[in-house]
Structures are given as structure tokens and as C-alpha cells.
Amino acid sequence: MATNRPKAHGQRKSIKAVWLKTVGDVPIDRLGATLLETYKAKRQALEAAPATINKGLRTIKHMAGVAVRSSWPWMDRERLAELREVGQLKEPPGRQRPIRPAELASIFAAFKRIDSRFARRVVQAALLTGCRLEEILALTDAQDLKRRLIDLSDTKQNRNHQIVITPPLAAAIKDAQAEEKRKGAAVFVNSKGKAYTVDGFSKHFARVAERAKVPDITFHDLRRHVGTLLINEGERLEVVSKLLGHSNVAVTQRSYAHLSTDATRAAFGRLAEFAPALPPTARSVKQKRSKTG
DSSP states (O other): OOOSOHHHHHHHHHHHHHHHHHHOSOOGGGOSHHHHHHHHHHHHHTTOOHHHHHHHHHHHHHHHHHHHHTTOTTOOHHHHHHHHTSOOOOOOOOOOOOOOHHHHHHHHHTOOSTTHHHHHHHHHHHHHHOOOHHHHHTOBTTSOGGGTEEEOOSOTTSSOOEEEOOHHHHHHHHHHHTOTTOOSSBSSBOTTSOBOOHHHHHHHHHHHHHHTTOTTOOTHHHHHHHHHHHHHTTOOHHHHHHHHTOSSHHHHHHHHTTOOOHHHHHHHHHHHHHSOOOOOOHHHHHHHHHHHO
């Protein structure tokens, strides 16, 4: 299946390999609900994560739908409906790791080595934008930063996403671009002046979190921290969704549905203030009269 998202293409190739390993290279006319249930059961027996199994199921169903729309003779709407009836596994709630201010301070304090100024800039950019690590590391001089906007066209959702360059972010970018050791066009580089890799920086951040004695905090938790902070400050969900570059508000709602925010509690408080007092029921009036008589 052609795709302009290299990451999605890689995932589909991986799912294909898992499919062949799980159920074998079976004739295409055997593709039905029974085979999908077999795939699901065997993957569960191997203790694969529910989300991983569901991703495989969705991919097969999606491909079957493409086949129907393309009028491939081996797939009709009846068989597609049968495939879609195969249920997915219940997935556990997404990981949420709130970061307390003291923990964030500990992480910054843990950057003690000579390359601290390089890595700290990336962390600072994450906290000022809510961007994913790969989006931050992909920033180059080719961006027209004078417009005070960063265009992220090659995002996870493969859609245009703009980041507003605030004064603190502009200062961080300017500082990074002025780095004498910097080689190439990448804005954020390591101590050798070379562009970071996602895997390399993730490992570096993990070591820093270990030194800060908060080893369970990941770099992606910084992005969640930004969304949580904004929602707790009463920002509208639609605005947070746009800022984080989510495909739709439903993704944001699912990611932060666990929050019992101060803003929500305040809203309930306002309802209590604005709600009109109900008149007493007839029974209450009668009981009151009997007591006074």
C-alpha cells in the first residue's frame, strides 16, 4: 500500500512480517473472520500488547477496505463486513506521568556535564512548544524563522502544523544557531556539533532522568506535561489540540480524559453559584404548615 508517510510504511512492513510469522503465507481467499480470530489468539498467547494486536487487525481491515474500493475480485463487501465484525482487544489507559515542578527542576539541575547546554536547549524547546522530539530535532536553518512561525509539514499526522516562535523560543533558537561547534543546517546539535538522532537523544535524556532520580520520566512526558499544564490553566481543549498538532480534538480528549482539572472543578463551582434555587415542593410546604400550627 503506497503511503507518503515513511513511518507508516515501515509499520505496515513490520505488521506484514508478524502476520506471516503468526498465520503463515495462506491463500488470500482464506482471509476472513476465522483467520483474524486465529491471528488475534496466537498473538495473545505470545503476550503481545493489546494495542500492538489491534494495530495489526486495523491494518488488515483497512487493506480489505481498499481492495473493495479498488474492485479486487477476491474481496467483496460481504467478506469485508465479516472482517470488520472481529472485535478489538481492550487497551489499558494511555500512560500518564504528571511531572511535578520539583522534578522538572531536578532534571534541569542534572545536566552537569560539558554538553549540558546542548541538551538543555532541546528540553527547553519541548517545554515551549509541546513538540515531539523528532519535530524539534528536524528543525533546520531552512525554516523562515523571521516570520516567527515554524512550519512542521513532515509531522506524525502528515499535516501542516505551525509553531509560534515566542520570545523565549526565539532566544533558545538564536543561542543554538550561534553555537561555534555547530556543523550543518540542524538547529539543535550535540557537543560534537552534529545533529542529534531521536534514539541518541532519548538515551541521553534517560541518563539525565536517572541522575535526577526520576528514571520513569521520558522525554515524551514533557509533551504531555505541556498539554496538562494548559488544560489545568483552563485553556480550551480545541486550542490545546491545535497547539499539540493532534489530528482532531477526539485524540486530545482521549489523551487527557483522565484529568480532573482545577478548571473543571471551578466550572462546577460556578454552576452551583448560578443555578437558581428551586421552590419547595408541595409536601414541604404542607409539612411546614403543620409544624407552625
